[in-house]
Amino acid sequence: MGSLIELAAEGRGAFPHRPFALRHRLAGHPLFSLEKLVEVAGRMPSDGVEYNSGKVGIDQKPEETPLVDLPPTEVVRRIREANAWMVLKRVERFPEYKALLQEVLDGVARDMGHRDAGDAGFTNLEGFVFVSSPNATTPFHSDPEDNFFVQIHGDKFFHVIDNRDGTVVPPQAFEITPSMHRNLPYREEFESRATVFSMKAGDGCFVPYLWPHWVRTGDSYSISMAMTWKSAEVRRSNKVLFMNGLLRKWGFPQKPLGTNPALDSLKAAAYTALRAPIEPLRGSEALRNLIRGALFGRNANYYLAGRKG
Numbered sequence: 001m002g003s004l005i006e007l008a009a010e011g012r013g014a015f016p017h018r019p020f021a022l023r024h025r026l027a028g029h030p031l032f033s034l035e036k037l038v039e040v041a042g043r044m045p046s047d048g049v050e051y052n053s054g055k056v057g058i059d060q061k062p063e064e065t066p067l068v069d070l071p072p073t074e075v076v077r078r079i080r081e082a083n084a085w086m087v088l089k090r091v092e093r094f095p096e097y098k099a100l101l102q103e104v105l106d107g108v109a110r111d112m113g114h115r116d117a118g119d120a121g122f123t124n125l126e127g128f129v130f131v132s133s134p135n136a137t138t139p140f141h142s143d144p145e146d147n148f149f150v151q152i153h154g155d156k157f158f159h160v161i162d163n164r165d166g167t168v169v170p171p172q173a174f175e176i177t178p179s180m181h182r183n184l185p186y187r188e189e190f191e192s193r194a195t196v197f198s199m200k201a202g203d204g205c206f207v208p209y210l211w212p213h214w215v216r217t218g219d220s221y222s223i224s225m226a227m228t229w230k231s232a233e234v235r236r237s238n239k240v241l242f243m244n245g246l247l248r249k250w251g252f253p254q255k256p257l258g259t260n261p262a263l264d265s266l267k268a269a270a271y272t273a274l275r276a277p278i279e280p281l282r283g284s285e286a287l288r289n290l291i292r293g294a295l296f297g298r299n300a301n302y303y304l305a306g307r308k309g
């Protein structure tokens with residue numbers, strides 16, 4: 001059998017520096033039926049599922065995001081009419097999704113001439129399943145990882161903005177600060193730099209590390225999955241962006257990532273040293289929230305605050 005994700009020659013040329021369209025064979029896969037996703041929503045810890053109204057602006061103010069007054073399982077069950085947007089985070093916590101993610105990325109790696117995902121340097125494989133009502137919007141934001149995004153059901157319009165010159169989103173906005181909401185300021189003129197992927201079931205796109213984007217669904221409900229991983233370079237960049245966020249919080253704003261490679265290396269090493277002793281504690285949701293709160297204040301757990309149901 002061929003790979004679950006197919007990259008055309010153009011995609012191989014663009015990877016991992018520019019976005020491109022792709023095709024996949026995951027539409028109709030049993031792990032993405034609404035019935036299965038109801039079950040997954042019911043098994044998630046409360047910090048593993050985030051949802052709100054899909055009737056939001058591209059530049060939505062996070063604190064004014066309208067909520068949906070239903071428990072997660074009901075949101076999925078009633079997704080056709082709930083006017084909701086939902087993400088099931090880190091679904092690789094479940095063995096069946098972990099196996100699928102591994103199979104997909106192993107296939108991509110082999111198509112690129114590697115033995116498997118590990119050999120290609122794809123580590124930290126994580127999966128995020130999006131379940132959205134018709135005509136729902138995901139506000140403008142960026143993600144600190146590379147992403148093969150696959151459209152499973154319904155139509156989705158994915159706008160990826162070219163910010164390689166840093167004029168659309170300033171470097172400070174990419175610092176990793178858990179107390180800051182991910183939404184980024186948006187202006188309509190950004191669209192002149194957009195690549196828009198109009199996707200149906202079977203389509204997908206590659207979203208490069210930190211490329212800002214916003215998304216809307218079409219007239220039917222939508223199921224999609226972000227299949228993400230981190231290369232060694234991305235992991236190092238994230239450590240620096242986290243330290244820059246923490247240092248800014250403590251009153252020591254830093255020059256952007258890449259300005260001073262030697263200092264960046266020091267920050268990455270400091271991150272690793274700081275992280276090691278707390279790593280064993282992170283298995284518990286309560287302790288994860290406590291650690292985030294201790295470092296970044298009450299807002300660090302912002303996505304739990306508005307939880308209903």
Ligand SMILES: [Fe+2]
Nearest residue numbers: 141142143213
């Ligand atoms: Fe995203």
